[in-house]
Amino acid sequence: MWETFAMLEYSESGLLQRARLELLQxxxxxxxxxxxxxxxHGPVDAPDALWQLxxxxxxxGLILVETKMSFTPRDVARLRDRLSGPMLRLMRNPTVLVVSTWLSPRTRALLEEGGYSYLDLTGNVRLRVDRPAVYIRLQGADRDPTPHRSHAPVGLQGPKARRLLRLLAETQPPYRLTALAAAGGLTAGYVSKMLHSLDEQALVTRNRRGMVEDVDWQGLLLAGAQRYNLLRNNEPNTFISPEGAAALYARMQDANFPLDAVVTGSFSAVDIAAVAAPTQLVLYVDNPHQMQRFGRLLPTDQGADxxxxxxxxxxxxxxxRTVNGLRHVALTQLVLDCLSxxxxxxxEGQAVMEWMRENESEWRRPDLPTLAG
Structure with missing residues (x-):
């Protein structure tokens, strides 16, 4: 029933009535x-409705309802700013309930961080009221059931998007749109659309002139990994090493290693944050056949190391990065590869990202690098 209702066209007043009916049920x-x-003085419209449970x-207890057809992550900050005055204290801190047709996973996560409740018409519900004691949590759609809507955000999908998010994550702001475009070998129009979308998703913050002033680099990497798959987006060749992956990696560390290979995955992550001994060696290579000959690798469809x-x-x-004489992917690329x-x-990707959070000054650059591709 939730999905059917979500596909209907609602006004905000109709959305409010639908939400009230669902909540009563x-x-x-x-x-x-x-x-x-x-x-x-009668029913209070503050700002959209005020209910008494x-x-x-x-x-x-009181429930202050905020109703909006489209509610983005950036709207969470706007809501917090609007409700930061004396109004909530006057009402003795009511439950704030956000109602929309659909709320993205990031929007829901930010609402929870802010202590807000929410309800959307696909079945995503979190309602917490202290008095009377009520806690309801339901899972609905993680994808927008009407993605054709003009307000749907630009997704972090494709190599250009991941190139941009790496630049944003790796570099301490502030910086301008034109500098990002030049560093990434991207068009200014593409970067402008992406920054607008990322701003709405509260992954970046821009000033009135469009300059990027703050970046949620962890949120960016997590969002980018959701639309990326290490083995599908890149062309894979899978093998078994007769000597074992660890022995092959050790042999590659020899100063005479002749091939152009870049390490990612477990053998790269273990240098940053060890979760367990690595067992599968993942390499970016220009010529898989040369690496196959060097390692005497045996092709396989199952159990590849x-x-x-x-x-x-x-x-x-x-x-x-250079680790033990070998080239390793940058930390941002490592996180994307591991998470996906x-x-x-x-x-292992989560462990690397935790290390990055605790040691941000050691890897974030003060100036934009060049990832022209």
Whole structure:
């Protein structure tokens, strides 16, 4: 039923009525939900509706409802700014409930961080009221059921988008749109659309002149990894190493290693944040056949301990690190590769990102690098 309702066209007043009906169906029968009255002046529209939730034995609480057809992550900050005055204190800190047709996973996460409740018409619900004690949590759609809507954000999909997010994550702001475009080999129009979308998703913050002033680099990497797959976006060749992946990696560290290979995945992550001993060696290579001959690798479709990848975008193997004489991908690319990989890789990606959070000054650049690809 949720999905059917979400596809209908609603006005904000219709959306509010639909949300109230859905909420009543979720609450126990002995709970009452009515319009609130303050100082006997009648129903209060603050800002869209104010409801009173009452239970006979435990009293009542207020629910302040914010209704919007499209509610983006940036709207969470706007809501917080609007409700930061004396209004909530006057109402003794009511529950703030955001109602929309659909709320993205990031929007819902930011609402929870802010202590707000939410309800959308695809079935995503989180309602917490202290008095009377109510806690409801339901899972709905993680993808917009009407993605054709003009307000749908530009997705972090494709090599150009990942190139831009790496620049944003790796570089301490502030910087201008034109500088980002030049550093990434991207058009100014593309960067402008992406920054607008990222601003709406509260992944970057810009001033009135459009300059990027703040970046949620962790949120950027997590969002980018959701639209990327290490083994699908890059061309993979899978092998078994007769000597074992660890022995092959050790042999590659010899000063005479002749091939152009870049390490990613577990053997790169373990140098930053060890989760477990690495067992699969993942390499970006220009010529898989040369690496196959060097390692005497045996092709396989199952149980591979060596994966050779042709990178989707040359920028993936730029801004490299040198570890034990070998070239490793930059930390931002390592996180993307791990979070979007299989097996233990996502866990290792989270561990690398935690290290990056605690040691931000050691890897974030003061100036934009060049990832022209």
């Amino acid at each position: 979720m609450l126990p029968e002995h709970f009452e939900l009515s319009d609130a009255v303050i100082d006997e 009452r239970e006979q034995n435990t009293g009542y 060596v994966v050779l990848l042709r990178p989707e975008d040359p920028a993936q193997v730029e801004g490299l 990989g299989n097996g233990r890789l996502p866990e």
